[in-house]
Amino acid sequence: MRRGLLALAMLFSLAWAQDRTQVLVYGGDWTDLITLDPQVVYEFTGVMIADNLYETLVRFEGNDLATLRPGLAESWKVERGTTDWILTFKLRKGSRFSTGREVTAKDVVFSFERALALKGPGSFLFTEISQLKPGATKALDPYTVEVRIPKTASPQSFLSILTFTIGGGVDSEEAQKNAKGGDFGKDFLTNNSAGSGPYRLVRWDRGNQVILEANPYARVKPKVPRVVLRYIQEPAVLRTALESGEIDIAEGLTPEGLRAIAANPRFKVVRAETLRLQYLGMNVKPGSPFANPKVREAVRFAVNQDELIQGLLQGNATKIQTFIPKGLLGYNPATPYKYDPARAKKLLAEAGYPQGLEFELLTSTGICGGGVPCPDVAAKLQADMAKAGLKAKIRAIANAEVLATYRAQNHQMVLAGWSPDFPDPDGNATPWADYAARSLAWRNGYNDEVAAKLARQAALEADPEKRKALYKVLTEKVLREGPYVVLYQPAQPIGLSAKVEGFLKNPMMSVPLWQVSKQP
């Protein structure tokens, strides 16, 4: 029996005789992946991968989302025209697609027009936020691109949006060669790549793996030439695979799994910062108890943020009370509200509820920011608020149903999450403060003309210092008067083999895999 097992082991170990430092294996739940077309992709995994296949005109480096750096463009300038902002980009020479062709202004124009024509889920970044119109992007010469956007749009937001895959440069000839029925090669680029990024897509077996290989013509050469993204959904299996060396990076481990990994010298844990906020939304439409500002104030004093973060979240989150996440311009570190049930009770009595207030707290049955089940977060809040006379009845339902109820403004209080669509404070300010945007402010019935005006003014302000000052006023105002209680900004811990160096996941979920190296 023993000998049989040994023979079996030897038989299968043949396949292990490869140079494992030349392949990086990244395990996680990639099931949200539905396309790798840079102009269409809008899912976490898809954006993360496409970011390694395509280059954008400008980009962010590491965790710094405030400084734009050169990408395909070596320089750029923003000018004020009579009716438009005029942005001019100088392309660097010698960037090449995986097809071997050089990247020229024609390809950039094609890619921008392609994004507008395909109308993918992220296209509103171009059409609405940037108000970019078809024909507004021009090639002045093979290495110069000019883009015009209306004065009512924010050039800062537009530049931030250009770091995102939607502005990724696609080989226009390759895409057109594979176009079917005027789809700009959308079907083709779902499963294939035609970019100038450090990697090219070799294979995507849905539900199983995605394989990337170094783009032989890329300007930036990856340290590990081959990357395999392995679909592993089950956290216990993910941990087993990491511990046995079958994968190098594990995303989605449980807090217990992470603790075990961190204690083992063969592994390490990297903390990925996010721009996500977990918050409570209170419906303030007339007739609701939360329409009374004193009740909202009471709720703010009835939330024990410190215990929530240190206990339930095991410290995997940043304490924050204002609505622009840490990492973006305009982040306001103020945390004036401390857990004070007695004060909350008094405020509640002043508001006309001396016997306490009963209400429904809506929550998803799914996972909240920081990898903790939402019903657990709700239960902790319920217990803390109960001491202040705020009696929450928890209703936990499927996430899609929570969203539908929230969108229909049929909630009283909801536990929800938010991530900005692009790395700019306006990605939060408009949805959170402008009722007319029909987003979070609207869902919670928060119609404050002053807040909305501040958000619009700050979005268009070109001077960073003045912009910061405007956001300070706005975040302060919404913190005191708004319909939200911001709970925390989660971080995402990722387990890796100690042999892996240079791994980073930035708050926009971008992972520059080409910077990762592997020791033998």
Next chain:
Amino acid sequence: MGAYILRRLFMVLFVGVGITFITFLIAQVIPIDPAAAALGENAREEQIQEFRQRYGLDKPILVQYALYLQRLLQLDLGRSLRTGRPVAEDLKEFFPATLELALAAFLVAVLLGLAAGVWAALRQNRLPDLLVRLMALLLGSTPVFFLAILLLDLLHRRLGLLPGPGRLDPFLIPPPPVTGLTTLDALLARDWGAFQDALAHLLLPAFVLGSASAALLARMTRAAMLEVLSQDYVRTAWAKGLSERQVVLRHALKNAALPVLTLLGSLMGGLLSGAVLTETIFSWPGLGRYVTQSATSLDFPAVMGVTLLVGLVYSFLNLLVDLLYALLDPRIRYA
């Protein structure tokens, strides 16, 4: 015989309509909006409206169903709400993995189950019988996820005897996809290393998935064999001085096969309809995982596609079992 098969195939059409109609009805009972489910928390109202129009979700339910049937007649299963791809293409990609795993699990079930059942029946109430019954009880009642994680931890993580989750070592270059069955593709590419590795990756999930079926089969075979072994003709066979092998294989097993065959048909059907837990734990990209993801995002065209496929598989397996009856028992005739 030919007319019988034709008639049965015709019935399959009605099964298909029935399945889709019931699935459509269920879609109506669930109070969640598929557009909201597909677009997530940041979606704007206009995007949701646009999505509803694009997929025809704004039309009355009966109109939606009529349109679906109309497309189905042209063999078009529609587009998935979640992946945006034709459902048929998704099925083509996910079904081969399930097929490979199901065939392997079926093999495990038949080899283990039949052998153990026969052995137990021949040694009734003695040690082998007790062992088989105990194992059958254990394997039949151990939850799949527990068995899977236990075996993975023991055989993969601790002993390193068998590979971990997935279909192939990620450090290997996978063979070009032809059939979608990794073992077969590796053979076609004459890549022996990949073939061995794919086979090794198949062992654990096949055992885990097949073990419960094996347990059921062992008990069924044992019971059927015991009944046959007490028949007069078996006693006559023994009396003629035939060897145990001849008695068992020629006289007893063939007659015990009918009830076992019925079970085999439904077991294979069950294995082919996708094993959610086994597929999830072993990161096996099959139908079971596809359909759970589709169901949780209320992707009804996809769910309907899978249900239809599974319905067809069951119908054909039943037909096959019925035809095999006639082969095993000459008294059965179809006209």
